[in-house]
Amino acid sequence: MAVIINLDQEREKEQPDALTRLCDLVQDDLENVNRLIIENMHSPVELIPQLAGHIIAAGGKRLRPVLTLAAAQMCGYHGQRHAALAACVEFIHTATLLHDDVVDESTLRRGEASANVLWGNKASVLVGDFLFSRAFQLMVADGNLRVLEILSAASAIIAEGEVLQLMTSNDTATSEQAYLEVIMGKTAALFAAACEVGAVVADRPKKEHEALGSYGMNLGIAFQLIDDALDYSAKQENLGKTIGDDFREGKITLPVILAFLRGDESERDFWRRTLERQEQDDADLRQAIQLMERHGTLKDTVQRAAHYGAIARDALGIFPDSAEKRALTDVVEFVIRRGH
């Protein structure tokens, strides 16, 4: 038995997951990105690097900047500009996280107390504004207008998605289409921009910009769908997150939308009570998960994610084979597998 376990461990060592492989491919550049992030969140106003450092150091996966780096590298880019642009992408992402946590009244972010809890909502709003402005300063220093166009448009679309989410929050009658528009805005638009920027900085033809934009958009949709499924899945707890956050906040995500659509009137009353009126007791989360299992809505949410994942993979079809292309392709599966 000991031998088998060792072999398993050996195999795990030999086969790092797709995200790890992708990160390894851009490792040096990623270190540059981390350095640029630290340098550029500096301000004589001490609270800014303190608060920004807390959320940035909390160690997200850096998925979005890694996508920028890998996309540029797949496009044959050999310069250094992509590191600054990847840092911009992470700054925009971090700014939206700070504002999200205020809007959602969240108390935890990646298992640690969120910035709004530690420093208050006011500081979170203002430091978010600072990071967002600093992202634009970094982009302007790079000086590519197409990059500025892509990232400023993405920022506006993110804000639109967030407002749309706010308007549909607690509304159990939200349609799957409306939900898709929300997640395309709040999540997928930045994935798309992060990837497209890689092709722009490498000065590749327009069809490659579009291909990478489509890859990022569909990967982002899949990513958010899986995130929303995981919020009701025991697997979530293995990732160091709590289960049921969306439920407690009354967020209307696809697992809920499908359960509502497929449920009978008494089930719909349950969703209206718990999510619209937010009258919840301890047993309700368990009941919600049971209804989702009865109607197969978690499984089907993963299925929907697989559909967008397939589009993402195919979008890469125009690029010749390379280690980067293989890793970007495999990352799609990795993102979706989190949901199993």
Added chain:
Amino acid sequence: MAVIINLDQEREKEQPDALTRLCDLVQDDLENVNRLIIENMHSPVELIPQLAGHIIAAGGKRLRPVLTLAAAQMCGYHGQRHAALAACVEFIHTATLLHDDVVDESTLRRGEASANVLWGNKASVLVGDFLFSRAFQLMVADGNLRVLEILSAASAIIAEGEVLQLMTSNDTATSEQAYLEVIMGKTAALFAAACEVGAVVADRPKKEHEALGSYGMNLGIAFQLIDDALDYSAKQENLGKTIGDDFREGKITLPVILAFLRGDESERDFWRRTLERQEQDDADLRQAIQLMERHGTLKDTVQRAAHYGAIARDALGIFPDSAEKRALTDVVEFVIRRGH
């Protein structure tokens, strides 16, 4: 007597105030700016134009965009690009107002219920983010990297100023220097950028950029000093605003800083109780104003404003005489006179 009154009315008609004269000089362009503002706050997410329209229509003075238009016109600019850039400046300003009202927990803005009261803090944060992103999209569409540099730097400085203000709020030991840094960030940086952009768009030499930047920075400092004095002045009520908002919020502005520095220990206890611990009763605002009058701190705040105003006026010295230069010069006096 009737004759005298008529003559007074007649004289008022004949001598519009300096801001009105400045607006008249750029009237057509200002109409373009207003049109661009309406067009660009559009979004399929209805709440965005609703909320943005509320604060934008509430009819600020459009002072910042007028400065951009007038500065460009003084620099001999005859194109149309300055209107879009002036709209950007107003969008950035509006975004910061939305976030300010959330941070300050304000309930009124220009005499009307503020957006955060009508639509909630969450919507105000997110629509602010949208307007800010949209401002950058407009700038990027213009395509001048120097303009982008100026306005993205100003945005970062505004956020720094706001965070600094948050850190010094309720601290009666705030120094005049720290207060100056706050208002240079939160207010004057955008005045400076608005003016400098006028010279950039007109493609004038660097010393004219700097001159207009200095004019705007010092005008902005004067503007904020007067605002802070007016918050304790009966004249404020003539302007349709309530008196004592800063006092109730525990904001540490120059009239307070000077009163604290010049006061005896029992007076300092009064400031600590009312502004640091925010234990206030109905008679306290009256008492605060009496202390300010005793130490001449409102008068001296206006005096400080006059100093920065003088620097602003002299900064225009390198420009040849023109109707725009005269109006920009006279606007300084107009801004300061509000405080008398």
